[in-house]
Amino acid sequence: xxxxxxxxxxxxxxxxxxxxxxxxxxxxxxxxxxxxxxxxxxxxxxxxxxxxxxxxxxxxxxxxxxxxxxxxxxxxxxxxxxxxxxxxxxxxxxxxxxxxxxxxxxxxxxxxxxxxxxxxxxxxxxxxxxxxxxxxxxxxxxxxxxxxxxxxxxxxxxxxxxxxxxxxxxxxxxxxxxxxxxxxxxxxxxxxxxxxxxxxxxxxxxxxxxxxxxxxxxxxxxxxxxxxxxxxxxxxxxxxxxxxxxxxxxxxxxxxxxxxxxxxxxxxxxxxxxxxxxxxxxxxxxxxxxxxxxxxxxxxxxxxxxxxxxxxxxxxxxxxxxxxxxxxxxxxxxxxxxxxxxxxxxxxxxxxxxxxxxxxxxxxxxxxxxxxxxxxxxxxxxxxxxxxxxxxxxxxxxxxxxxxxxxxxxxxxxxxxxxxxxxxxxxxxxxxxxxxxxxxxxxxxxxxxxxxxxxxxxxxxxxxxxxxxxxxxxxxxxxxxxxxxxxxxxxxxxxxxxxxxxxxxxxxxxxxxxxxxxxxxxxxxxxxxxxxxxxxxxxxxxxxxxxxxxxxxxxxxx
Amino acid sequence: xxxxxxxxxxxxxxxxxxxxxxxxxxxxxxxxxxxxxxxxxxxxxxxxxxxxxxxxxxxxxxxxxxxxxxxxxxxxxxxxxxxxxxxxxxxxxxxxxxxxxxxxxxxxxxxxxxxxxxxxxxxxxxxxxxxxxxxxxxxxxxxxxxxxxxxxxxxxxxxxxxxxxxxxxxxxxxxxxxxxxxxxxxxxxxxxxxxxx
Amino acid sequence: xxxxxxxxxxxxxxxxxxxxxxxxxxxxxxxxxxxxxxxxxxxxxxxxxxxxxxxxxxxxxxxxxxxxxxxxxxxxxxxxxxxxxxxxxxxxxx
Numbered sequence: 001x002x003x004x005x006x007x008x009x010x011x012x013x014x015x016x017x018x019x020x021x022x023x024x025x026x027x028x029x030x031x032x033x034x035x036x037x038x039x040x041x042x043x044x045x046x047x048x049x050x051x052x053x054x055x056x057x058x059x060x061x062x063x064x065x066x067x068x069x070x071x072x073x074x075x076x077x078x079x080x081x082x083x084x085x086x087x088x089x090x091x092x093x094x095x096x097x098x099x100x101x102x103x104x105x106x107x108x109x110x111x112x113x114x115x116x117x118x119x120x121x122x123x124x125x126x127x128x129x130x131x132x133x134x135x136x137x138x139x140x141x142x143x144x145x146x147x148x149x150x151x152x153x154x155x156x157x158x159x160x161x162x163x164x165x166x167x168x169x170x171x172x173x174x175x176x177x178x179x180x181x182x183x184x185x186x187x188x189x190x191x192x193x194x195x196x197x198x199x200x201x202x203x204x205x206x207x208x209x210x211x212x213x214x215x216x217x218x219x220x221x222x223x224x225x226x227x228x229x230x231x232x233x234x235x236x237x238x239x240x241x242x243x244x245x246x247x248x249x250x251x252x253x254x255x256x257x258x259x260x261x262x263x264x265x266x267x268x269x270x271x272x273x274x275x276x277x278x279x280x281x282x283x284x285x286x287x288x289x290x291x292x293x294x295x296x297x298x299x300x301x302x303x304x305x306x307x308x309x310x311x312x313x314x315x316x317x318x319x320x321x322x323x324x325x326x327x328x329x330x331x332x333x334x335x336x337x338x339x340x341x342x343x344x345x346x347x348x349x350x351x352x353x354x355x356x357x358x359x360x361x362x363x364x365x366x367x368x369x370x371x372x373x374x375x376x377x378x379x380x381x382x383x384x385x386x387x388x389x390x391x392x393x394x395x396x397x398x399x400x401x402x403x404x405x406x407x408x409x410x411x412x413x414x415x416x417x418x419x420x421x422x423x424x425x426x427x428x429x430x431x432x433x434x435x436x437x438x439x440x441x442x443x444x445x446x447x448x449x450x451x452x453x454x455x456x457x458x459x460x461x462x463x464x465x466x467x468x469x470x471x472x473x474x475x476x477x478x479x480x481x482x483x484x485x486x487x488x489x490x491x492x493x494x495x496x497x498x499x500x501x502x503x504x505x506x507x508x509x510x511x512x513x514x515x516x517x518x519x520x521x522x523x524x525x526x527x528x529x530x531x532x533x534x535x536x537x538x539x540x541x542x543x544x545x546x547x548x549x550x551x552x553x554x555x556x557x558x
Numbered sequence: 559x560x561x562x563x564x565x566x567x568x569x570x571x572x573x574x575x576x577x578x579x580x581x582x583x584x585x586x587x588x589x590x591x592x593x594x595x596x597x598x599x600x601x602x603x604x605x606x607x608x609x610x611x612x613x614x615x616x617x618x619x620x621x622x623x624x625x626x627x628x629x630x631x632x633x634x635x636x637x638x639x640x641x642x643x644x645x646x647x648x649x650x651x652x653x654x655x656x657x658x659x660x661x662x663x664x665x666x667x668x669x670x671x672x673x674x675x676x677x678x679x680x681x682x683x684x685x686x687x688x689x690x691x692x693x694x695x696x697x698x699x700x701x702x703x704x705x706x707x708x709x710x711x712x713x714x715x716x717x718x719x720x721x722x723x724x725x726x727x728x729x730x731x732x733x734x735x736x737x738x739x740x741x742x743x744x745x746x747x748x749x750x751x752x753x754x755x
Numbered sequence: 756x757x758x759x760x761x762x763x764x765x766x767x768x769x770x771x772x773x774x775x776x777x778x779x780x781x782x783x784x785x786x787x788x789x790x791x792x793x794x795x796x797x798x799x800x801x802x803x804x805x806x807x808x809x810x811x812x813x814x815x816x817x818x819x820x821x822x823x824x825x826x827x828x829x830x831x832x833x834x835x836x837x838x839x840x841x842x843x844x845x846x847x848x849x
Contacts, residue, residue, distance in 0.1 A: 606836060
């Protein structure tokens with residue numbers, strides 16, 4: 001059997017072009033963490049301009065805002081939540097030895113890496129990077145030379161996004177196939193850990209939503225390079241910029257759920273483990289996620305209420321947007337009831353998790369005035385929107401991710417991150433995050449438009465300049481805290497306290513049966529056999545019942 | 559580590575794993591195909607929307623060449639036949655015939671692309687460029703992307719032909735055929751959209 | 756992996772049906788009446804597509820997951836097309 005003899009691998013094939021899902025996952029995780037710091041620094045730069053206008057030129061400001069948005073969605077949230085946690089955990093949680101297509105998996109990471117290089121390159125070519133917002137709206141983006149002087153930068157930016165999409169699609173094929181085809185015996189769909197359900201549904205959402213946008217991107221590239229007018233408006237040759245908006249947001253809305261679902265999945269794993277309770281209602285979670293996923297395909301034009309779309313369309317989308325809050329509210333109730341009455345252990349993972357949950361409630365509630373058409377006419381493109389999406393996306397993508405990192409760190413690296421540091425990290429992150437994001441709601445209520453270079457150019461906003469200064473200081477301290485975390489993270493990988501115990505948190509799911517870190521091909525000469533539900537905590541007088549147990553593979557008769 | 563190493567565990571010890579009705583290579587390929595359907599579908603939807611909005615579409619559409627494109631339709635359909643016959647022979651274990659039929663399919667692909675190249679040259683020579691008007695931008699955009707897919711399909715067929723020299727895998731032949739049939743089906747809609755109506 | 760008991764549909768017979776249907780589409784469009792052709796021609800296209808999908812791509816013999824993977828993109832296509840119509844079409848007439 002292949003797992004018994006020492007499998008000789010060169011450094012290159014073991015650490016660089018690895019086909020092992022755990023290594024690929026770590027590559028995604030680490031690249032994503034570096035890009036998070038980079039994207040955060042970009043935000044720090046433009047926030048400095050907001051606090052002290054004149055620090056940047058207008059073009060630089062626009063470009064930084066654009067790259068911050070694009071990086072956070074495509075080069076941080078997706079690679080970490082899908083590429084990172086998905087790759088590391090999916091085979092382990094379902095009892096498989098690796099993904100269905102390991103070579104494709106390796107290619108998907110390296111495509112992603114190339115996309116990162118192309119993106120950063122696009123910022124520094126002559127003419128500068130793309131500066132038309134991460135939503136890449138035409139006609140601005142279809143005439144980059146005319147409006148921004150950045151034809152090469154724009155084309156490279158689009159190429160980077162295309163490569164990132166390709167890499168995530170390759171990953172999606174792997175995730176979906178692996179979850180369907182490679183589950184270990186006894187692991188029926190309704191026994192899967194919630195995290196696996198979330199990764200599956202997120203991958204399906206991404207697959208079906210990004211593809212019309214790829215069609216749109218092809219049309220946009222043709223506009224830029226061949227002078228067609230799919231989206232550009234010229235005399236006698238009228239294209240339609242709103243078509244791009246529709247194609248973009250058809251993707252853009254499911255995209256936020258592509259990020260949200262795995263992050264919620266992490267919360268379920270973390271909440272159950274540290275409160276010693278099963279999920280309050282497993283079926284509610286699974287079905288509400290599926291419903292929310294399907295609904296997410298028919299809410300998208302709530303991003304376009306003031307773009308001049310047909311008002312009847314707008315009413316229909318407003319209705320579906322309000323409706324989609326129902327499955328999410330159900331999930332938040334389930335999450336809350338899961339930990340209610342539990343015997344909670346306040347580890348850093350749990351503290352980050354509960355912070356993510358609480359902040360997400362705020363974010364979710366503030367989505368309702370945005371989803372109601374009439375109210376959105378006021379709020380659209382103000383700081384209220386900025387606050388809303390930071391409270392939903394940042395909390396879930398960042399806080400939940402960090403929670404997952406603290407939770408699975410011992411499994412991934414066989415070491416622990418110092419718990420005291422973790423608690424300080426959580427406290428500071430929470431304080432600085434709210435310091436920067438909460439005032440944004442009030443700026444929005446006051447009518448402060450987003451993406452503006454400075455508040456000082458508009459008379460009615462001058463009195464809010466101090467708010468910008470406060471937000472900027474909080475944002476910079478927030479980024480500084482994460483940079484410290486970066487150092488601690490890497491220090492702990494190499495010199496953290498060793499954790500030889502495979503299941504230090506006494507969790508039930510299958511990944512905790514392997515050694516820490518799991519060897520190549522995961523299970524050695526054993527295979528996990530699943531007999532129980534995924535979250536058997538505090539049952540029959542026992543603290544927890546693992547979902548499976550290791551069974552030695554019987555050698556076949558020769 | 560190649561995928562066959564992990565597959566060895568599941569196949570040799572399948573009593574330890576949940577059974578699933580579809581072989582994983584075919585399932586994975588359908589996941590990929592379902593994404594591809596909407597990429598081309600998105601372009602077609604945009605074309606339909608613009609066609610319904612611009613009456614001057616129809617004036618331009620009379621300048622496309624039905625004879626050349628009908629030949630191309632015949633070429634693609636024949637390629638579908640040879641691709642599925644390759645699959646049939648793979649299932650029956652007749653691997654020499656598989657290579658023959660795959661080779662014929664690849665030839666169909668190259669023929670299609672050559673004819674398309676000649677067609678584009680003639681049209682550009684007459685001044686019908688992508689930036690000319692709404693019909694031509696969709697014509698070049700969609701048939702161009704479709705042509706790129708035919709080229710990719712041809713490369714896949716050639717790649718599978720090489721792969722089969724190492725390992726006789728029915729799923730590889732099937733997947734190559736699936737991609738070709740998908741490209742053919744898309745053409746069955748593009749052909750009327752730009753040439754017949 | 757060999758498929759046991761795999762019945763092969765009549766691939767060559769279907770091929771000739773496809774050729775006949777294609778010829779019919781061309782005839783209707785160019786000989787009969789070009790303006791009225793679209794419904795007829797696109798229906799024929801759908802019939803041909805169905806033949807290829809069901810028999811050449813073996814969808815007739817597949818289980819629910821593969822059929823879902825084949826059908827969901829078509830639903831997405833329809834959603835995109837119909838949801839965009841109220842916005843794109845009324846404003847374009849030139």
